[in-house]
Amino acid sequence: MPMRQIRARYDARSITVYQAYPPAIADPALRAQRFVPPFSLQRMTWLKPSFLWLMHRSNWAGKPGQERVLAVRITREGWQEALSHAVLTTADPAAVARAPVHVQWDPERSLRGAPLNHYSIQVGVSRALIRAFxxxxxxxxxxxxxxxxxxAELVRTHRAAKAQRLLPPEQVFPVSESIARRLRIDL
Known part of the structure; x- marks a missing residue:
């Protein structure tokens, strides 16, 4: 398997990313079907297309402040816009500081949370583009x-095969050669 690819659930119009929030942010957002206060437009928000990576990060919605997991369906145009403005977090610090979007690669996770030998993309949208998001x-x-x-309960009770069947399907998301080069994505 290639080391760095964007694996996600997507269709012709959209891509699904995952985010974890406290109920105080998730509940109003779900009612409005968009992010509303107390969601902050003044801080970076991270878009994670890997369901399992977010499950690892949020401890299956068990970490304080990450008790609610949202599937956020965004336009492919918005996703492409984010990628087109992105800079790797390992780039020159001055370039990272100026970039409206940050990208980092973290080890993908197994169903049980173990790091895998390939990476999952995390896309951080800064204040410069968060209103568009x-x-x-x-x-x-x-x-x-x-x-x-x-x-999580199925995994905990040793029913991994049943748990695996419930995972959202993810496939390789296509990107242009220029974006792939800049963000170190394997084509």
Whole structure:
């Protein structure tokens, strides 16, 4: 398997990314079907297309402040815009400081949370583009916390095959050669 590819759930119109929030942010966002206060437009928000990576990060919606897992469906145009403005977090610090979007690669995770031999992309949208994310890119929000907790329980009770069948399907997301080169994505 290539080391760095964007693996995600997507269709012709959208890509799904995952984020974990406290109920105080998730509940109003779900009611409005967009991010509203107390969601902050003043801080970076990280978009994670890997379901398992976010499950590892949020401890299956168990970490304080990350008790609710949202599937955030955004436009492919918005995703492409983010990638086109992105700079690797390992780049020159001055370039990273100026970049409206940051990209980092972290080890992908197995169903049990073990690091794998390939990487998952994390895309950080800064204040420069966060309003576009909130107002233009987001198509809909879905609370997938119950599903995440069900999968976690299946894993905990040694029913990994059943848990695996509940995972959202993810496939390699295509990117242009120029974006691939700049963000170290394997084609």
């Amino acid at each position: 909130v107002e233009e890119w987001v198509i809909d929000l879905t609370d997938i916390t119950p599903k995440a907790r069900k999968i």
